[in-house]
């Protein structure tokens with residue numbers, strides 16, 4: 001039996017090359033060696049307000065992005081979270097057994113997202129890591145490949161599993177997160193101290209996977225750079241050029257030390273022009289695959305995926321309901 005992977009992306013905002021580099025491209029590389037479940041986590045997206053027509057479209061969009069990126073249905077199952085009711089059921093049980101308010105109060109993503117409005121945001125936004133724990137633990141997941149910002153949430157899933165197992169006997173596998181050595185945190189093009197985010201209000205801060213190619217090239221040319229002019233990799237002292245080097249390496253398939261060597265004595269202008277071409281080439285291929293997919297076939301894929309995972313989820317839930325005493 002191969003070990004298993006679970007991961008997912010929220011169908012909200014415009015998926016960026018950050019999502020691709022940090023998460024989805026890792027899944028593609030790993031999928032042959034694992035049993036993989038990749039979910040479109042729509043019940044996570046509604047933790048902040050969504051337009052319902054827009055949400056329906058985004059669910060199909062994210063599914064197509066998984067496929068265009070190279071998720072292979074011979075190795076992996078793609079499914080929509082809300083089609084499998086066990087996720088929310090298990091999240092409720094973890095709300096009662098395993099998750100504590102003190103844990104959730106520590107979540108940096110909640111603090112960032114809620115900002116000064118901590119009292120007025122939805123309870124869902126606060127509780128979201130518990131739903132994420134349910135996603136992961138429901139399927140005896142071994143590995144959770146994610147970007148760096150999700151590591152804290154995977155830690156919480158581990159804590160919840162341990163506490164539940166202590167109380168009720170061995171019920172859940174303890175999962176592990178896996179993050180890239182380079183590219184686990186792609187930064188904003190306008191502020192290299194901030195994560196590149198698909199929900200950023202300023203679209204010049206990110207390259208979306210479905211961006212117009214010419215617009216994407218302009219965004220690279222406009223990306224902020226550090227003071228100084230050398231092409232060197234030093235995330236602390238030169239965060240902007242280091243971020244651009246990371247993007248170049250990940251999308252262009254040339255390692256950072258090699259790039260630094262190749263650009264010795266050359267300026268930011270030339271580097272950015274070449275990077276803009278690398279990004280354009282990547283997006284062109286990606287979008288060709290994306291636009292070849294129809295809504296109809298994608299809907300079928302999601303339905304088939306839900307059917308497959310439902311069985312696994314039902315078995316685990318039967319066990320869980322029994323040990324807690326509701327059956």
Ligand code: TYM
Pocket residue numbers: 006007008009010011018019020021022023024041044131132135136144145146147148149150183184185186187195196197
């Ligand atoms: P989400 O939708 O915010 O992001 C999806 C994935 O993309 C990664 N990511 C990045 N990686 C590198 N650089 C960036 N700038 C960047 N921005 C985003 C994220 O780390 C993530 O891996 N809660 C999750 C979704 C989720 C999930 C799960 C993940 C729900 N249940 C179970 C794994 C397992 C989220 O909101 O990701």
